[in-house]
């Protein structure tokens with residue numbers, strides 16, 4: 584809704600309330616099973632919660648240092664070294680953020696000026712485009728093929744101009760559950776070579792990847808790493824989206840600019856959770872087992888709905904599964920999602936909201952980060968539609 588106001592013009596005239604708020608609100612109001620917004624319906628590990636409690640009880644309740652507490656930055660650096668054999672300096676190349684959303688906002692605020700072009704791939708996480716717009720940038724959106732969500736790198740190359748300042752990628756990809764391959768990353772590296780284009784690589788689902796696939800982080804490709812801001816989210820990894828803690832990795836020169844904005848955007852992030860996460864990250868199984876954990880949930884959910892009228896290609900990563908409903912109704916995905924919530928008591932996300940020009944491909948996104956019993960109840964409803 585755009586309210587007329589004599590004192591100012593909206594900076595985001597076409598932006599409405601995020602679909603995540605809309606669908607979760609409706610699910611609550613309708614007492615529906617909420618597979619819309621991406622968050623678990625089970626608890627974070629009690630050991631991690633105990634660590635936070637302990638940090639609170641032992642006086643870690645005042646401002647944390649601006650870039651985040653050193654022990655957490657060091658734990659992240661160790662994780663990156665162990666997993667990918669790459670080094671990020673905890674002093675100068677890692678900053679703790681209030682979730683990945685703040686990291687994304689801060690990266691764009693720090694780098695995008697009026698008329699800069701930023702290339703993004705649709706369907707895209709909903710925060711990218713309004714944030715680019717807020718800082719006067721222009722979004723160049725590439726709509727991915729709705730069947731396989733593959734990136735046409737020749738098309739990308741043809742869209743690059745002297746105004747292109749940044750590209751944003753997201754792997755594993757929300758909402759499609761597709762992942763970028765090594766070949767994709769090599770093509771991207773070749774396209775960006777000899778340019779000054781920055782890369783924002785949104786890797787919040789880094790540890791949620793299935794079927795033995797490996798996460799192709801931008802930091803594994805030297806021609807990308809030197810120009811890349813990586814965003815990550817502990818909320819996704821440790822089942823506590825409500826804590827809103829994540830981080831940003833970038834080479835020193837880029838991180839200097841990031842921190843100039845970060846210090847005024849948020850200054851510093853919630854202190855006791857940082858103390859707890861620093862300790863918890865020291866046990867690699869706490870994140871390395873996440874892929875198997877969610878693969879079992881994906882398989883349970885898909886096995887239960889395999890005879891339903893929905894069509895799907897199994898998700899390769901993230902905790903989202905797309906279901907195509909073209910055999911069920913010709914309604915718009917938005918109308919169908921609303922009706923399913925009200926009449927069938929199951930909430931999902933219509934993916935047209937993430938598409939260019941709200942392209943409606945008759946696909947809904949379902950979050951399977953749920954207890955098995957929730958997935959069973961959800962599947963029963965879906966099979967009866």
Ligand code: PMP
Nearest residue numbers: 682683684708757787816818829
């Ligand atoms: N990027 C993507 C692709 C996401 O799905 C999300 C939502 N969880 C975020 C960023 C934001 O993560 P956070 O909750 O840590 O802000």
Ligand code: GLN
Nearest residue numbers: 603604619620621622757
């Ligand atoms: N990333 C989550 C999702 O895609 C939601 C984040 C949010 O609510 N802003 O569902």
